[in-house]
Amino acid sequence: MNRVPIGTKSGLVYKMTIENKQFDTVIGLEVHLQLKTQSKIFCGCANNFGAEANSQVCPVCLGLPGSLPVLNKKVLEYAVKIGLALNCKINSYIKFDRKNYYYPDLPKAYQISQYDFPVCYQGFVLVPQESSTVKKVGITRAHIEEDAGKLIHDNENNCSLVDYNRTGTPLLEIVTEPDLRSAQEAYDYLQILKLTLQYLDVSDCDMEKGSLRCDANISIRPVGETKLGVKTELKNMNSFRAVKAALTFEENRQTQVVKAGGKITQETRLWDEAKQMSITMRSKEEAHDYRYFPDPDLTPFQVDSSVIEQIRKSLPELPVDKWERIKKEYGLNDYDAWILVSSPEIAAFFEECAKLHTNYKNICNWISGSLMQEINSRKLSLGDLRITPRRLVELILKAEDGTLSNLVAKDVFRYALETDKSIDEIIQEKGLAQVSDSVTLEKIVDEIITQNENAVRQIKNGDEKPLGFLVGQAMKKTQGKANPKKIGEILKRRIIDA
Amino acid sequence: MKLNELTAHEILDLIKAGKETPAAVYKSVKEQISKTEGKVHAYARLIDNQEIDNKLRVDSCPIPIAIKDNICIKDNETTCASKILQGFKPPYDATVIKKLKDSKAIFVGNANMDEFAFGSSCETSAFGPTRNPWNIDCVPGGSSGGSAAAVASSEAVWAIGSDTGGSIRQPACLCGVVGLKPTYGVVSRFGLIAFASSLDQIGPITKDVIDNALLLNIISGYDENDSTSVKMEKPDYTKALIKDIKGIRIGIPKEYFIEGIDPEVEKSVKDSIEKLKSLGAVVKEISLPHTEYAVATYYITATAEASSNLARFDGVQYGLRAIPKSQRKNPIVDMYEETRNQGFGREAKRRIMLGTYALSSGYYDAYYLRALKVRTLIKNDFDKVFKDCDCIVTPTSPTTAFKIGERMDDPIAMYLSDIYTIPANLSGIPAISIPCGFSKNNLPIGLQIMAKAFDEKMLFKVAYAYEQSTDWHKKRVSL
Numbered sequence: 001m002n003r004v005p006i007g008t009k010s011g012l013v014y015k016m017t018i019e020n021k022q023f024d025t026v027i028g029l030e031v032h033l034q035l036k037t038q039s040k041i042f043c044g045c046a047n048n049f050g051a052e053a054n055s056q057v058c059p060v061c062l063g064l065p066g067s068l069p070v071l072n073k074k075v076l077e078y079a080v081k082i083g084l085a086l087n088c089k090i091n092s093y094i095k096f097d098r099k100n101y102y103y104p105d106l107p108k109a110y111q112i113s114q115y116d117f118p119v120c121y122q123g124f125v126l127v128p129q130e131s132s133t134v135k136k137v138g139i140t141r142a143h144i145e146e147d148a149g150k151l152i153h154d155n156e157n158n159c160s161l162v163d164y165n166r167t168g169t170p171l172l173e174i175v176t177e178p179d180l181r182s183a184q185e186a187y188d189y190l191q192i193l194k195l196t197l198q199y200l201d202v203s204d205c206d207m208e209k210g211s212l213r214c215d216a217n218i219s220i221r222p223v224g225e226t227k228l229g230v231k232t233e234l235k236n237m238n239s240f241r242a243v244k245a246a247l248t249f250e251e252n253r254q255t256q257v258v259k260a261g262g263k264i265t266q267e268t269r270l271w272d273e274a275k276q277m278s279i280t281m282r283s284k285e286e287a288h289d290y291r292y293f294p295d296p297d298l299t300p301f302q303v304d305s306s307v308i309e310q311i312r313k314s315l316p317e318l319p320v321d322k323w324e325r326i327k328k329e330y331g332l333n334d335y336d337a338w339i340l341v342s343s344p345e346i347a348a349f350f351e352e353c354a355k356l357h358t359n360y361k362n363i364c365n366w367i368s369g370s371l372m373q374e375i376n377s378r379k380l381s382l383g384d385l386r387i388t389p390r391r392l393v394e395l396i397l398k399a400e401d402g403t404l405s406n407l408v409a410k411d412v413f414r415y416a417l418e419t420d421k422s423i424d425e426i427i428q429e430k431g432l433a434q435v436s437d438s439v440t441l442e443k444i445v446d447e448i449i450t451q452n453e454n455a456v457r458q459i460k461n462g463d464e465k466p467l468g469f470l471v472g473q474a475m476k477k478t479q480g481k482a483n484p485k486k487i488g489e490i491l492k493r494r495i496i497d498a
Numbered sequence: 499m500k501l502n503e504l505t506a507h508e509i510l511d512l513i514k515a516g517k518e519t520p521a522a523v524y525k526s527v528k529e530q531i532s533k534t535e536g537k538v539h540a541y542a543r544l545i546d547n548q549e550i551d552n553k554l555r556v557d558s559c560p561i562p563i564a565i566k567d568n569i570c571i572k573d574n575e576t577t578c579a580s581k582i583l584q585g586f587k588p589p590y591d592a593t594v595i596k597k598l599k600d601s602k603a604i605f606v607g608n609a610n611m612d613e614f615a616f617g618s619s620c621e622t623s624a625f626g627p628t629r630n631p632w633n634i635d636c637v638p639g640g641s642s643g644g645s646a647a648a649v650a651s652s653e654a655v656w657a658i659g660s661d662t663g664g665s666i667r668q669p670a671c672l673c674g675v676v677g678l679k680p681t682y683g684v685v686s687r688f689g690l691i692a693f694a695s696s697l698d699q700i701g702p703i704t705k706d707v708i709d710n711a712l713l714l715n716i717i718s719g720y721d722e723n724d725s726t727s728v729k730m731e732k733p734d735y736t737k738a739l740i741k742d743i744k745g746i747r748i749g750i751p752k753e754y755f756i757e758g759i760d761p762e763v764e765k766s767v768k769d770s771i772e773k774l775k776s777l778g779a780v781v782k783e784i785s786l787p788h789t790e791y792a793v794a795t796y797y798i799t800a801t802a803e804a805s806s807n808l809a810r811f812d813g814v815q816y817g818l819r820a821i822p823k824s825q826r827k828n829p830i831v832d833m834y835e836e837t838r839n840q841g842f843g844r845e846a847k848r849r850i851m852l853g854t855y856a857l858s859s860g861y862y863d864a865y866y867l868r869a870l871k872v873r874t875l876i877k878n879d880f881d882k883v884f885k886d887c888d889c890i891v892t893p894t895s896p897t898t899a900f901k902i903g904e905r906m907d908d909p910i911a912m913y914l915s916d917i918y919t920i921p922a923n924l925s926g927i928p929a930i931s932i933p934c935g936f937s938k939n940n941l942p943i944g945l946q947i948m949a950k951a952f953d954e955k956m957l958f959k960v961a962y963a964y965e966q967s968t969d970w971h972k973k974r975v976s977l
Contacts, residue, residue, distance in 0.1 A: 160830075296803055
């Protein structure tokens with residue numbers, strides 16, 4: 001079961017404090033995305049997360065002498081899909097290059113990647129802003145490459161172990177233009193990117209599991225300057241929040257250095273999550289010469305434009321488009337609509353409900369309230385719950401026609417998550433239907449009046465405030481089943497009009 | 499003639515007629531090995547415990563074969579004649595090995611070679627040099643020197659080699675046997691430990707042209723495990739073995755008959771051309787104007803690819819792992835350096851350095867990229883010529899076998915021994931070397947025939963016609 005985490009915090013709900021700034025911040029992001037194809041990029045091994053160490057390997061992904069790579073065409077399809085969703089141009093000339101470097105997790109001592117002909121280039125992502133505007137973030141390129149293995153340091157035995165299961169996992173590296181101007185913008189971009197990828201169903205996008213990894217380049221420059229400043233590269237961030245924190249830290253560090261009359265040195269810095277700070281990993285002088293050259297084992301080939309068009313036609317509606325449409329079609333505001341599109345499953349669920357009932361705002365409230373609360377607090381996905389659009393709408397109708405009080409309706413909702421019984425059955429079984437018949441209600445009010453003399457007197461004296469209190473008492477007595485509106489009416493009639 | 503001195507097709511006839519058994523053939527090969535291997539040293543190691551199935555299917559070919567030590571045989575040590583791969587037993591079969599196993603081949607041993615196929619003399623092997631069966635003071639050529647020497651000394655009936663710049667044809671020539679480099683993509687490279695991936699091609703080394711076509715029939719064909727393997731209908735190469743070459747247009751490139759060519763070689767090759775003419779071929783002079791750049795282009799391309807292909811030998815997963823004596827940089831880098839320092843021989847180190855340099859940032863355009871462009875020009879030369887020619891005939895090597903040690907300190911002289919063979923690799927076309935004479939010192943001379951891509955049949959046709967009208971291929975070494 002693939003859990004889709006559903007976030008309610010979008011880029012729309014934040015406040016930025018604008019101070020008198022001396023420097024502009026310039027940020028570009030590099031995202032490494034693991035593609036969830038069935039098999040690895042150049043061999044038939046399963047592309048599995050969490051299997052026993054070195055159990056998903058073969059001579060090809062182990063880079064054994066004599067083995068040769070054969071491209072998994074699904075990887076190319078996914079890459080093109082993502083490229084099109086990011087508004088990229090697609091290179092129909094597919095070419096792979098070798099990036100040479102030594103590391104024990106890289107069995108061939110080169111990574112098969114794409115150097116001068118990335119499959120996708122010159123795209124952009126639209127990031128909705130709080131001010132109802134959209135920020136356009138340029139995508140420089142997105143290229144296909146293979147993932148490396150995983151080193152595990154065994155401190156007890158003072159050695160390092162290698163797990164090659166991850167070797168050959170298909171990756172797409174997505175590189176932005178230096179278009180981002182703050183840590184928050186970077187965070188918002190990542191949210192939109194992740195959401196888009198979830199809509200495409202091409203990756204788990206889980207930073208904790210490493211299926212989405214993000215490095216950031218950041219520099220500052222005096223306000224008004226157009227030339228880029230000296231950048232540093234930030235690595236080792238394990239969540240979007242960490243990306244934001246690392247960028248904020250680095251923005252401040254660079255500003256302090258420059259204000260103190262110092263110069264920024266080009267370097268790679270590692271984020272330390274525990275200490276909430278970054279430290280120098282290597283300077284530019286130590287940078288690798290990767291000696292890229294065309295991989296002779298993979299002959300370049302041409303992708304037919306009809307294939308690309310076919311992929312384009314298969315694209316689902318993407319989040320920002322869906323957002324615009326849902327706003328228009330159902331008359332919802334920016335915020336409500338955004339909550340709904342924050343997960344493709346939720347949006348689809350909403351639209352199913354909307355086919356059955358036209359009080360869209362109320363459906364939206366139920367989904368963004370009760371439903372998402374359950375999902376988030378219990379860390380579940382929609383598919384784990386037994387509620388269906390039909391049953392949710394039945395429930396909403398019961399609440400709207402007064403059969404259920406809102407309070408009780410929420411209880412019924414919780415029961416509905418655990419069983420497949422109909423809403424009616426649940427109401428009957430639990431005896432939860434709202435009590436509206438006057439005989440019963442009059443009897444209840446009798447009891448309330450005799451038990452709350454003080455409040456009754458106060459009301460009689462013209463202070464209607466305790467009326468609410470009395471309604472509450474009636475609700476309590478009936479475990480929420482009494483129709484509060486009717487109780488209020490009876491109370492008024494009996495106390496004030498009497 | 500002893501059984502092991504016969505050709506494969508002669509042996510197959512005897513077996514099919516019930517006169518001999520595969521076991522008897524293998525026995526005669528083993529006897530030959532015990533008699534002459536001490537002098538020739540054709541093998542890096544012998545493969546024992548071969549199961550021999552005396553029952554035959556129609557397509558069985560139970561012939562004792564030598565396999566170059568850079569082709570993976572499952573669970574059998576395969577080392578490219580290098581210390582760095584000592585103890586490496588591949589967990590899988592190369593595609594050609596799988597095909598040979600299907601044909602019931604009998605694997606005699608892993609043939610010696612230049613380390614990682616880096617050389618033209620078989621002297622760079624970590625196991626020591628192989629010697630030329632015709633004169634054991636001379637080299638057998640290389641890098642498939644062990645394969646060629648095994649066939650020439652009848653220590654195998656036939657053999658598999660690999661050819662990156664002439665590594666099948668030059669040793670075949672120097673040992674007086676037939677060696678074919680097929681068109682790039684005709685034989686799967688899966689399981690061939692790469693030297694230069696865009697040039698490497700596996701091919702047969704045999705006693706005559708018929709055997710060569712038979713063995714190519716077994717090992718060729720599309721392989722989904724090799725992206726550079728070509729999808730095409732598999733021809734029956736033996737169908738090309740007809741004597742009639744009337745009207746075949748043969749080009750003789752003027753650039754190939756240059757200063758430095760041994761006069762005896764030149765004479766034998768020119769005599770052979772006359773012979774082909776007398777058989778009805780139409781001979782004309784042609785020009786391949788970029789020939790002079792071939793060696794330089796080759797050594798940049800091949801070493802660049804090799805520097806990357808050999809980077810995986812780092813002591814982490816398999817083969818040699820040397821423990822650094824003292825800490826210099828950090829434990830892992832020290833281990834890499836010590837392993838590679840101890841594991842690679844001089845020529846391997848030289849080529850890794852050359853290739854690394856050619857790919858380095860700032861030099862890439864001037865070397866690697868330029869070499870790629872010249873490679874295209876060389877290929878264009880051939881495309882142009884093959885519009886008016888059916889094949890091209892040249893010497894295989896400018897000289898006969900040279901003395902062991904003679905060129906070891908002169909890498910340039912060594913590199914020039916591949917001057918005639920390199921262009922076929924750069925342009926991907928097929929080329930065959932067949933015996934065409936002997937020098938006064940009784941050393942073999944070879945004739946190279948090249949044809950356009952995928953026209954192996956043309957090579958077999960012309961080679962067969964020539965062979966049928968001469969006796970060079972019938973001569974056997976007495977050791």
